[in-house]
Amino acid sequence: MPKWKNKGHEFDELGNYFKEHNEIVILGQDISDLSRIERKLEFLSKEGVKVRCERFNYLTYKLSQLFGKSLFGKNIIILIPEEDQRIMRRMSRISTFDTTKNLFSENRFFEKILPIFAVYVKDLVYFKDNSFLCTSVCNLNCEFCLNFTPYDKNKRHFSLEELKKNVDIFFNAVDMCGLFHISGGKPFLYPHLNELINYIFDNYKNKIFEIGLPTNGTIIPSDELLKTIKRCNVRMEIDDYTKAIPKLKNSFEKLKEKFKEFDITPVIHVTDQFIEMFPPRTKYGELGENALCCHYSECGASFRELINGKLSNCNYSSFATRAGLIEYNSDDYFDLNKFKPEMKTELVEFRLGYCAKGYSEFCKYCEGLPSINKYKSAGGKQIQGQLDLKKD
DSSP: OOSSSTTTTTHHHHHHHHHHHHHEEEEEEEEEEHHHHHHTTHHHHTOOOOOEEEEEOTTTTTTHHHHHHTOOOEEEEEEGGGGGGHHHHHEEEEHHHHHHTEEEHHHIIIIIIHHHHHHHOOOEEEEEEEEEESBBOOSSTTTOTOOGGGOOSSOOOOHHHHHHHHHHHHHOOOOOEEEEEESOOOGGGGGTTTHHHHHHHHHGGGGGEEEEEEEEEEEEEEEEEHHHHTTTOEEEEEEETTTOOOHHHHHHHHHHHHHTTTTTTOOEEOHHHOEEEOSSOGGGGGHHHHHHHHHHHHHHHOOEETTEEESSOHHHHHHHHHHSSOOGGGGGGEEEOOGGGGGHHHHHHHHTBSSSSSSSSGGGGGOOOOTOOOOOOTTTTTOSSSOOTTOO
């Protein structure tokens, strides 16, 4: 259950194990995968943690030959890229390895294990990712928008100074963030986006592995902004709604060409389905505390939102609060304004799902993510107030 029982000590057993077993070996076939993961762990290497790569082709070598290379000692943690799960399966059958302690897939390690390892071994707060909204304004009105845009009657651009302050408060507490995701609304509508990206990159590039920025493919950014995106190595993500909204095709293609002009390679998500998160079919609020804790845990919403110097325990709950679907509940937030160094393990626990109630207030009204939610609709389906593309 994700309800705090021993705040600040929920991971003591595993954390103390890592204090004694703190050398990381990245084991896989593809040198580019090994190098990529090694770069993501540089913040630990700089603090004295031994991180090394070992290339192993399971088609050429027998697993026994790995042991002959003396890779394994009592201090070793083995990390396997997702692309090499055959190695993972073979090693997990050997009694020396335990997938809860010293043998991890890449995704599990970075999402669940590294935050615990970093805070116990080096007193560092690591977040796999974090959501950060610069605006709640959007030029689409998708029926099942996960930001609940159709319900939000007070959409606005947040002031640049307000956002800078939030970023400063966040990185006062967090030592490393894998993906710092600037979202919305639609960020390309935010009038100070260029200044915001430059501020984050120039002040905190050593604390961020990657800045992320999504777009719905409707707006062509200025050359100045594209130069900043390139300079700051921003990970661009385009949601492709052209199946649901055919008239987006023209602007979508123009945007791809513009990115190509500036040597920017975006990640394209073909969004042909939305989950129907709200309104719910089930009256979860009537199911009791234990059922709500299970609902929260099984949903597994991974993003947290940074807002007003506070970190939410679920970004969708925070979006729902902003849209007026639920009332603000302080139990759903970790107040970074009050952060002190001795609270680092509490903050890591919160980021990994622990909280006062064991669930978010929005769990009472939400069907959840696809892990537990079977309800889906056509992606990008517009309701009243949809985008006007006459200028295109």
